Amino acid sequence: MTTIKVNGEVNIQPNLAEFEFKEVLSSDPSRKAVFLLLNNKTTGKAAILVADKNPFVEDGSVINEWIKDAKLRNLAQNDIYGSYELLMPEKFNAVKSSLIYPATDKHILKYRRREVYMIYETADDYKSITKPSIKESLFNLDWVYNFLDHKAETDRIVFDDPDPNIGFMLAPDLKWNGVDVDNLYLQAIVVRRDIMSVRELTGEHIPLLENVRKQVRRVVKEKYGLNPNQIKMYFHYQPSYPHLHIHVINIKYEAPGAGMTCIFLDEAIDNLKIWPDFYQRATLPFVGKEGDVLLNKFREAKRLNEE
Amino acid sequence: MTTIKVNGEVNIQPNLAEFEFKEVLSSDPSRKAVFLLLNNKTTGKAAILVADKNPFVEDGSVINEWIKDAKLRNLAQNDIYGSYELLMPEKFNAVKSSLIYPATDKHILKYRRREVYMIYETADDYKSITKPSIKESLFNLDWVYNFLDHKAETDRIVFDDPDPNIGFMLAPDLKWNGVDVDNLYLQAIVVRRDIMSVRELTGEHIPLLENVRKQVRRVVKEKYGLNPNQIKMYFHYQPSYPHLHIHVINIKYEAPGAGMTCIFLDEAIDNLKIWPDFYQRATLPFVGKEGDVLLNKFREAKRLNEE
Numbered sequence: 001m002t003t004i005k006v007n008g009e010v011n012i013q014p015n016l017a018e019f020e021f022k023e024v025l026s027s028d029p030s031r032k033a034v035f036l037l038l039n040n041k042t043t044g045k046a047a048i049l050v051a052d053k054n055p056f057v058e059d060g061s062v063i064n065e066w067i068k069d070a071k072l073r074n075l076a077q078n079d080i081y082g083s084y085e086l087l088m089p090e091k092f093n094a095v096k097s098s099l100i101y102p103a104t105d106k107h108i109l110k111y112r113r114r115e116v117y118m119i120y121e122t123a124d125d126y127k128s129i130t131k132p133s134i135k136e137s138l139f140n141l142d143w144v145y146n147f148l149d150h151k152a153e154t155d156r157i158v159f160d161d162p163d164p165n166i167g168f169m170l171a172p173d174l175k176w177n178g179v180d181v182d183n184l185y186l187q188a189i190v191v192r193r194d195i196m197s198v199r200e201l202t203g204e205h206i207p208l209l210e211n212v213r214k215q216v217r218r219v220v221k222e223k224y225g226l227n228p229n230q231i232k233m234y235f236h237y238q239p240s241y242p243h244l245h246i247h248v249i250n251i252k253y254e255a256p257g258a259g260m261t262c263i264f265l266d267e268a269i270d271n272l273k274i275w276p277d278f279y280q281r282a283t284l285p286f287v288g289k290e291g292d293v294l295l296n297k298f299r300e301a302k303r304l305n306e307e
Numbered sequence: 308m309t310t311i312k313v314n315g316e317v318n319i320q321p322n323l324a325e326f327e328f329k330e331v332l333s334s335d336p337s338r339k340a341v342f343l344l345l346n347n348k349t350t351g352k353a354a355i356l357v358a359d360k361n362p363f364v365e366d367g368s369v370i371n372e373w374i375k376d377a378k379l380r381n382l383a384q385n386d387i388y389g390s391y392e393l394l395m396p397e398k399f400n401a402v403k404s405s406l407i408y409p410a411t412d413k414h415i416l417k418y419r420r421r422e423v424y425m426i427y428e429t430a431d432d433y434k435s436i437t438k439p440s441i442k443e444s445l446f447n448l449d450w451v452y453n454f455l456d457h458k459a460e461t462d463r464i465v466f467d468d469p470d471p472n473i474g475f476m477l478a479p480d481l482k483w484n485g486v487d488v489d490n491l492y493l494q495a496i497v498v499r500r501d502i503m504s505v506r507e508l509t510g511e512h513i514p515l516l517e518n519v520r521k522q523v524r525r526v527v528k529e530k531y532g533l534n535p536n537q538i539k540m541y542f543h544y545q546p547s548y549p550h551l552h553i554h555v556i557n558i559k560y561e562a563p564g565a566g567m568t569c570i571f572l573d574e575a576i577d578n579l580k581i582w583p584d585f586y587q588r589a590t591l592p593f594v595g596k597e598g599d600v601l602l603n604k605f606r607e608a609k610r611l612n613e614e
Contacts, residue, residue: 014389016377021370030560032339036370051393053360055336063328063343070323082321086358086404095402097379097393116558117536118411120573142473220612228612229424251423251594264568268426270590277580283577287558303534307528 003008014099019047026113035111047101048111055093063116066092099210115290118305119298124285126199133297134196134242141193144243147171148191152275166211167191168173171221173247181224183253190247195243198235198263199284203276209269216248226250233265237286238294261285321406324355333420342418347408354408355418361401373399422597425612429544429590433506436604441503441549444600448500451550454478455498465493466526473518474498477526480554482496488531491538493555495519505542505570506591510583515574523555533557540572545601546595568592 005272011075019038025048029036033051039046057063066088085168100107107239146152148169150289157171168190171204172178176185190208195201215227232251246265271278288304289294325343332355334341339360346353361612364370373395382390393466427439455476465536475497479485483492497515501510508516524535539558546552553599570591578585595602595611605611 014379015391016374016379019366019374020575021374024370027363027365031337032360032362034363034365038374051363053339053363055339056334056341056358056360058331058341059335060328063331067323067326067328067345072321072323077357080407080409082406082408084404084406086323087397088400088402088404090394090397090400093395093397095389095393095395099379099389099391100387101389102387114539116537118558118576119536120571120572122577153332212353214324227614229426230422232425251425261571264425264427264592265424267590267592270427270429281581283574285571285574307534 002210005041008039014047014101016049018042019049022046025108037103037108037111043102044067045102046104046108048103048107049097049099049101050111051095051097054096057092062092074200099146109226117288117290117295118285119288119295119303120283120285120305123281125303126284129297129301129303130199130238130294131196133294137293139218139242141243144189144241145193148189153245159215161211161215162191163211164191166208168208168212168215168246170216170248173249182250184220184224184226184250185253186220186248188215188216188233188248190244190246191242195244196243198237198268199238199279200244201268201272201279203272205287206272209265209272213265213269216246220248232262235265235268237261237263237284261287321354321408321521323356325349325420326356329353332415332418344410344418345413345613350409352409353411353412353415354406355410356406357418358402358404359519361403364399369500375415395525412520424595424597425603426595426602426610427590427592427593427612430588432605432608432610433591436608437506437545437601438503440601440604446549448548448550448605451496451548452500455496465530468518468522469498470518471498473515475515475519475522475553476556477523480516488533489557490560491527491531491533491557492560493523493527493551493557495540495555497525497551497553500550502551504546505544505575506586507551508579508586510579513576513579516572516579517555520572527555539569541569542572544568544570544591568594 018040018168020041021036022035022039025035025037032049036049037046038049069089071087072089073085074185075085077083143152153171158169158172161169163169168188170186170188173187175182175186186280190212192208195205204250213233216232216233219229220226220231230251231248232245233248235246247262261284268279271282288298294302299306326347328343329346330344332342332344341358343356343358344353345356376396378394380392380394382392384390423495427545450459454463460478463469463478464476465479468474468476475495477493477495478493480494483490497519520540523540524538527533527538530533538555540553540555542551544555554569569593575586578589582588595605602611605614
C-alpha cells in the first residue's frame with residue numbers, strides 16, 4: 001500500500017492485489033453490480049468492494065474509437081442475425097467502485113443481501129400491526145418539519161404552496177442532480193402533518209391531492225418542459241418516512257428499487273372519488289426486507305405466508 | 308469480412324472495424340446496454356449493434372483472478388471510504404452483443420427509442436376506446452389455444468388443471484431458462500377463453516383466482532423450493548395478449564420492463580371480495596408507447612394529457 005495524505009490525515013492508497021476474495025455479499029445482475037467481501041492478505045482485516053459497471057458513453061467519437069479495436073467472437077449466426085461476445089479495449093471498461101477498508105461487522109451487515117418478501121396488508125393488519133408499529137418507532141420527522149418551516153434546505157425548494165390544508169412543497173429527491181431532465185426525480189411533501197401515508201387518505205383529502213396534481217404538472221411543464229403524461233406521480237407503500245409525500249419522476253427513468261410497490265396519484269384520486277373509504281378497506285401489497293421491524297411484527301402475527 | 312458457411316448457406320463474419328457510428332437508437336444506462344445504428348464503410352449498408360455488458364461472474368476463483376490484475380484510480384478518499392475507477396483486464400469485460408447486418412428500415416424502427424406515456428384508463432375509456440380497439444385488432448390467440456389444447460409446446464407444461472371454469476396451465480415464460488430459481492418466471496394461463504384482462508374480472512371469478520393462487524403456491528414450493536412470500540403473482544395492464552394470464556416471478560428478480568404497471572393477484576382477489584364490480588369502475592393506469600395503436604386511439608379521444 002502507498003501512504004497518501006488526505007485532508008492532512010495520513011491515509012492509505014489500496015492495491016487490490018493485496019486482497020483476496022471471501023464472499024459475494026450481494027449482487028444486482030441486471031444492473032451489472034456486485035458487492036464483495038475481501039480480506040487483506042497481510043493484515044487479515046476485512047474490506048468491502050462495491051463494483052458497478054459504467055453505462056456506455058453515448059458519444060459518437062468514443063463509440064467509433066472502441067468499434068475500431070473491438071474483438072468479436074461469433075456465438076451463433078442465422079441469416080442477417082449474429083450473436084457475439086464483444087471485447088472492448090480495457091480503457092472503455094471502467095467500473096465505478098468504492099472500497100471500505102478496514103470494514104467493520106456493521107458495514108458487512110449493511111451490504112449483505114437481505115431476503116425480501118411480498119406482504120399483503122389488509123385493513124385489519126394496518127390497524128393491529130402497521131399503525132402501532134409506526135407509532136412505537138417514534139420516527140424523527142424534524143428534517144421534514146424544518147424543511148416545511150423554511151428552517152433548512154431552502155435552496156432546494158422548487159415550488160412552495162404554504163396553504164395549511166392543500167399546500168405542499170416540491171424539491172429534488174436526493175437521488176437527482178437537479179439538472180438531467182431524463183432522470184428527473186422530485187418529491188412533493190404535503191404541509192399537513194396528520195397523514196402518515198396513502199393508507200390514511202379519505203374522500204376528504206381529494207382537494208389536497210388534486211391541488212398537488214395540478215400544480216406539479218404546471219411547474220414541471222414550465223421548469224423542465226415535460227408534459228403531464230411524461231411523468232409518473234405516485235406514493236410508495238410502505239413509505240420510507242411517515243409523512244405524506246408523492247414521488248414525481250420522469251417516466252423514462254427506472255429508479256433503483258423499482259421493485260417497490262407504487263400507488264399512482266391519479267389512481268388514488270379516482271379510487272377516493274368512487275369509494276371515499278377505499279384506503280381504509282383495501283388490501284395494500286408491499287415488499288418487506290429481512291431485518292425490518294415491521295416485517296418481524298408481521299411474522300409474529302403469522303401474516304407472512306411463510307409456507 | 309470473412310466468408311463463412313452457416314447451415315450450408317454462405318454467410319459473412321463481420322469485422323466491426325468496417326463499420327462507423329451513425330446514431331444511438333436507444334439505450335438503457337441502468338442496465339448498461341446500448342442499441343447503435345452503424346454504417347458499413349465499404350457497402351454503405353446499415354447495421355444495428357446491440358451491446359449489453361455482462362453481469363459480474365460470482366465465482367471466487369474468477370474474482371480472485373481479476374482482483375490480482377485490476378488497476379484502481381483514486382477519485383476521492385474520506386477516512387475508510389474510497390471511491391475509484393477500476394479497470395479490469397480485457398478478458399473479464401465481455402459484452403453480450405448481436406449484430407443485424409444488413410439492417411432494414413423496419414429493424415431500425417423497431418430498435419429506435421419510442422417515447423412512453425402514462426395513461427389513466429377510466430371505466431368509460433375502457434368501454435369506448437380500449438375494448439373496441441382490442442376487438443378491432445383481431446388478435447390471433449391460436450398459440451394460446453394450441454397450448455391449452457395440448458397441441459403445441461406440451462414439453463413446457465409445468466402444471467395443468469384442465470377444469471373449464473377454474474383451470475389454468477402453468478409454463479415457463481420465454482424469458483426464463485427454466486433452471487435458475489433466482490430469476491424464476493412462469494405464466495399461468497387460464498383455461499376460460501372469455502376473459503380478456505383483469506379489467507373484465509368480477510366477483511364471479513374469485514374461485515378461479517383463488518384456485519390459481521393456491522395451486523401455483525403449492526407447485527412453486529414443491530418444484531422450486533420458494534415460499535409464497537418469495538414470489539410475486541400479478542397481472543400486467545395492458546396485457547401483451549388479450550387472454551387472462553398471471554405472471555409468477557421470483558421477488559428478487561427485476562424483470563426488464565419493470566416500469567409496466569402491475570396488479571397483484573392477492574390485491575385483485577381482495578378488491579373483488581370487497582367490491583365485486585371493482586374492475587368495472589376503477590381507473591387503471593398503464594404505460595403507452597408512441598406508435599401503439601391503442602395510444603393513438605387515446606390521443607384521438609384527447610385522453611392523453613398531452614398538455
